[in-house]
Amino acid sequence: MWLAAATKVFLKMSNARNDLMRWLGLFWLSLWLVPSQADLPPLTHNLTAVAEPSPAPALRLLSMDDEMVDIESLKGKVVVVNFWATWCPPCRREMPSLEVLYQETKAQGVVVLAVNIGEDFDTVFPFLGSVEPSPNFPILLDRDSSSLSDWKVRGLPTTFVVAPDGKLAYQAVGGREFNHPALIKQLLSLME
Amino acid sequence: MRNFRHSGILLSCLLLFSGIAAAQKRTVDPATGAVTWETSMHGVALSLTQILPDQARAFYLNRGLPADATEIYANACVYMTVLRNDSAPGVVHFRQADWSVVSGGESRPPLCVESWFERFQAHALSKSATIAFRWAQFPAEHAYQPGGDWNQGMLTTGLPAAAEFDLVVRWDVAGRSYQGILKNVQCAK
Numbered sequence: 001m002w003l004a005a006a007t008k009v010f011l012k013m014s015n016a017r018n019d020l021m022r023w024l025g026l027f028w029l030s031l032w033l034v035p036s037q038a039d040l041p042p043l044t045h046n047l048t049a050v051a052e053p054s055p056a057p058a059l060r061l062l063s064m065d066d067e068m069v070d071i072e073s074l075k076g077k078v079v080v081v082n083f084w085a086t087w088c089p090p091c092r093r094e095m096p097s098l099e100v101l102y103q104e105t106k107a108q109g110v111v112v113l114a115v116n117i118g119e120d121f122d123t124v125f126p127f128l129g130s131v132e133p134s135p136n137f138p139i140l141l142d143r144d145s146s147s148l149s150d151w152k153v154r155g156l157p158t159t160f161v162v163a164p165d166g167k168l169a170y171q172a173v174g175g176r177e178f179n180h181p182a183l184i185k186q187l188l189s190l191m192e
Numbered sequence: 193m194r195n196f197r198h199s200g201i202l203l204s205c206l207l208l209f210s211g212i213a214a215a216q217k218r219t220v221d222p223a224t225g226a227v228t229w230e231t232s233m234h235g236v237a238l239s240l241t242q243i244l245p246d247q248a249r250a251f252y253l254n255r256g257l258p259a260d261a262t263e264i265y266a267n268a269c270v271y272m273t274v275l276r277n278d279s280a281p282g283v284v285h286f287r288q289a290d291w292s293v294v295s296g297g298e299s300r301p302p303l304c305v306e307s308w309f310e311r312f313q314a315h316a317l318s319k320s321a322t323i324a325f326r327w328a329q330f331p332a333e334h335a336y337q338p339g340g341d342w343n344q345g346m347l348t349t350g351l352p353a354a355a356e357f358d359l360v361v362r363w364d365v366a367g368r369s370y371q372g373i374l375k376n377v378q379c380a381k
Contacts, residue, residue: 041237041274044340087255087324090344118323145323155331155343173334174276174342 043094045180047161047170056081056162057150059113061140064121064128069113069138071162078110078169078190079162080178083153085117086127090175091157095131100179101187102137109164109191112137117145117156163190216375226380233372235279235338238361242380243270243346245353251328256321261312268303268348269355269379273330276342280370284336286363293349295357302359303348305329354381 059071059081071079082098084091095114102112116124116139128135142148151160154173161170169190177183216231224247230239243251248266253259277284292299305326309317317325330345351357359374 041239041276041342046337046339048337048339048341085324085327087251087328088344090342117327118320120320144319145327148327154334155345156327172341173336174340174344176340 043175043177045177045183047172047183047186049170050168053163053167053169055166056160056168059115059147061115061142061147063138063140064124069140071113074111075166076164078164078187080110080112080159080187081162082112082114082157082159083117083148083151084114084157086119086123088156094157094175094178095135096133097178099131099133099135099137101184104179104184105188108188110187113140115140115142115147117142117148161187161190227378229374229377231372231374232278234370235277235281236284236363236372237274237276237278238372238374239274240271240347240359240374240377243272244380252325255324256318257325258315258317261315261317264311265308265348267353269351269353271347272344273347274342274344275361276340277336277338278340280338280365282338282365284363284365286361287333288330289332290362292360293351293357294360295351295355303350304332349379351379353379355379
């Protein structure tokens, strides 16, 4: 029903040849590509231990706040590195839980870095405003997606956990429930 | 005794058919009319949801794909695909090149992302559109750990509207081959 209504509006806009309105209509319509929450598979909270921990690949990118963030400078902390994009439905779903994780663990030395792939400030910023709770952790912009090959990412979202010694400790392919107590406990155990 | 034997056969048939019904589920989204086919086998969950041409157009035009390239893609029988390792006996490794779209007596893999970029060569995709297109597709190859590794992405068969096909998905766990089939899947009209 919603899609039908949205399509009608879109077609009317197209007929009117009003470019601005047409693009707004497209944006609106594209949101319906994301199925309702009820249709999506449940998110788990499992992280897979990296069998042979190796040093984390380099990651040095500008944040949305125009600050250079270098993972090399974060040794001694647990760093959660999440690769995502605004158009990726599971990325959108897990983003609020990353904020909860960040709020519950930042005092204990956990850092969350969300690396956006291929989008600009003007695209990412409005999305972040729609997330509840809105992320307060650094959002890094990887405009050319080069970090994906450095980190051997094959699909979005993918998340890595880097231990205080700078080595990869855990990874997760696909959306997760990052605010689950068991997952938080697992991360904090890396600080011990 | 004879009645009892007939009842037994009937019960067996009912159990068999209920098993088949449980193995593959078909649902229709009342809002969009898009159909989803889903199944679970050997601890791996698989689903295909039709992405209607208007939905595909909206998604890619909004991400800067040229209109003519978008039109080709939107009419290529597109699905939102989910594959997840719920409880397989180990790491699920797959390559889309090993999968089969079986239709009209012919069998071929789903269209790969590289073949799309070949088709788009004349359409001058921007960098951001190229990145969004590549990463919105279902991965060409991956390895999923048990306990919930998964991906959601777009998959195209290249079949015409309303065509019917079976999708055979193949993977391996520790060197042993497995497969699952979604039968009688239909392209959006």
